[in-house]
Amino acid sequence: MTTRYTLSACIILVAVGALPALAVAAPIQPGLWELAMTVTADGKVDTVPAGRACLTPQDIEHPTRALPRPGGACTLSNVQRTADRATYDLTCAENQVNSRGRADITLGGDRYDGKVEMMLIGKSGGGMPVAMAISARRVGDCPP
DSSP states (O other), rough: OOHHHHHHHHHHHHHHHHHHTTTTSSSSOOEEEEOOOEEETTTTEEEEEEEEEOOHHHHHHHTTSSSOOOSSEEEEEEEESSSSSEEEEEEEEEEEEEEEEEEEEEEEHHHHHHEEEEEEEEETTTEEEEEEEEEEEEEEEEOO
């Protein structure tokens, strides 16, 4: 598996998992959310196409279901939540790549912004730092 493929898979899974994760941390609104992300890895900056996800009232109320679980087997630890911020550590494994990192998200009701800093560790043991800047906003109601 190439580093680029592994990185792309990790980015997409983090992006999709990040949307519901933040519902627990603040009284954000249910509805349709759009997430944009910029990724910096190996000195290169890539913009990931925007993704959308629907947050239900149940997602917002549940204490653990809304926490992110990016692809592979992930463990969250050191989760700290306040009304306007969420921070947590991630440890994940997918195929022959392990990753670990920290997320720091600022919440604002109908939007959130933040960063995720990860270290991807391949089979050979070498690591590659990856930084993700995330911005999400509520764009409307969920489709019926």
